[in-house]
Amino acid sequence: MAPEMTKIHPLIVRIAHWINALAVLIMITSGWRIYNSDPLFDFAFPDQVTLGGWLAGALQWHFAAMWLFALNGMVYVTYGILSGHFRRKLLPVSPRAVLRDVASALRGKLAHDDLTVYNAAQRAAYLALILLLIVLVLTGLVLWKPVQFYWYGQFMGDYEGARFLHFFAMAGVGLIVVVHVAMVALVPRTFPSMFTGKIRT
């Protein structure tokens, strides 16, 4: 049978993906520099991997890129919900199926033949990523304006609670991104599809 090209990523998702990749990279590397000015834990990020040069520079990057990140995210999430993209690609996802797929992936046996369908582990990872990024926006708002957004900061332990949640959500995003990039390296033919939108099936 002749190879056929199937469209798997709509244009809007591809654009949103790459804008998001850039925005999250800026947010995380500038965020590390901000973290370093008053570390929550007994470690700091090496200055060489941070953005901004010093606290004021890092804050400028962080509070500039937040607009790119949030606006792009809003377009993506709105599209994902209204178009049915999320429902088609990410649902349903059952905890049992996730455990099964993660276990077989760790044994190196996870089938990844049909790239048009996400397995349960992928669905869980992408859903978790979207949720964590939303948590980063919500906790970030409380850190940015703890007085103006005081009322809803109460749901996350106020200013100090939001600092920790913001950090842990960043760590979660970092972990998912590392696994995501590693998986792309293992299945390299998925990479061009994020530009062209099509994949050989």
Add this chain to the structure above:
Amino acid sequence: MKRMGASFEKFRTAEVKRMERRLFLKQGLSLGALAMLTGCAITEEEGVQMVLARMSGWNDDVQAWLFNPNRLAPEFPESRITNPFPFNAYYSEEEVIDVDGGQYKLELGGMIKERKPWTLPELYALPQVSQVTRHVCVEGWSAIGKWTGVRFSDFLQRVGADTTAKYVGFQCLDDYSTSIDMATALHPQTQLTFKFVDQILPPKYGFPMKLRMPTKLGFKSPKHIASIFVTNQYPGGYWEDKGYNWFSGS
């Protein structure tokens, strides 16, 4: 107004501004940024800095819009006061200045009707209020303290300040300077502070007087205030001129 403006400006000559800007450009872009902007010539660094400065200006506007003049910062029980309360300034604690309270006079300038200087006993005689609020530092940490002093809006009205002006600027005895928007100056919790936890402000917290604003980051609160002026010309400030966001509301 001229005199106040002149004393303020002497710290911000064109040459100083250029030097600060060069320093900021040098420090502003780390290896991380360079790695991300591979292929960009160094001259484009200025372009990046210009975009970032514009975004910071846009964020000033957004924060002014978000700022609710009637929303009060939360108050806490005195049992939650942070002890010891952190010291922070652009210099170390050993370099804190000692101000002679007997000689001290607060000077007023700009768009203010009654510009006579105020002595400490005159200031202490004004009606005072207390607040137990949270101080949030631009570095990330926060601490709760108790501050006592004159409501700043009362003081501005008493001296006949033009409250339709845009800015209130502060020049300090430790050569610090800053400026705030009029809306925040008139906020009910913005306070000209004489006491910290019921004691006369110790030198490290800004004797004889600081401005306390629970609706802004800590660096916006000037200590050891020498003069206050009201103006429509953007006055900037020590950290603001180096790249920290001007409005810095919380």
